[in-house]
Amino acid sequence: EVQLLESGGGLVQPGGSLRLSCAASGFTFVGYAMSWVRQAPGKGLEWVSGIRSSDGSTHYADSVKGRFTISRDNSENTLYLQMNSLRAEDTAVYYCAKETISGSWYGMDVWGQGTTVTVSS
């Protein structure tokens, strides 16, 4: 079964850091681009960051550029999101998601269950 399992969410103070992890199974992780997408309470979906496996290229939303870092460990089938200088507006459910077609960006067909990040003092 194709599966993504996020972990690492929690309550953090403004200015703090968290590292999210996403463990992948059931597919050839190395072949697919991956993204983090978040959803603030009662709001819509916001793409946060993406990483392609073939060349390691990374991309970020303007709202997180310079504060968040996406990475992947293809030997461990795991995707990461290092989040620094967290702000109240980063409070959201964070999903990891897999692209539907190997190698590029078409649409995300497999999603994790989400992990909740709350930034509050």
Place this chain on the structure above:
Amino acid sequence: DIQMTQSPSSVSASVGDRVTITCRASQGINNWLAWYQQKPGKAPKLLIYVASSLQSGVPSRFSGSGSGTDFTLTISSLQPEDFATYYCQQANSFPLTFGQGTRLEIK
């Protein structure tokens, strides 16, 4: 950044109705558009990619069309399980962006 605008923001319909949701991009995105369905408390589900390709396992009552800046998602005959929120997403350039969502409610 490419802005994605969906209309309507919400729509009420009945089982068996045909429903169309529109998504407009602020600049041309060729056919690099995906549609998702999301139910409360659940992760999104991919319905359509590259504007009109039906994702495996998605019922054929869902269809997508369009190219350039204007796209539509059509549900040909609403079923009870289709009441949800729908999002478009452009995959043409970074940052990837979503529309604000269209809530489909039971009339």
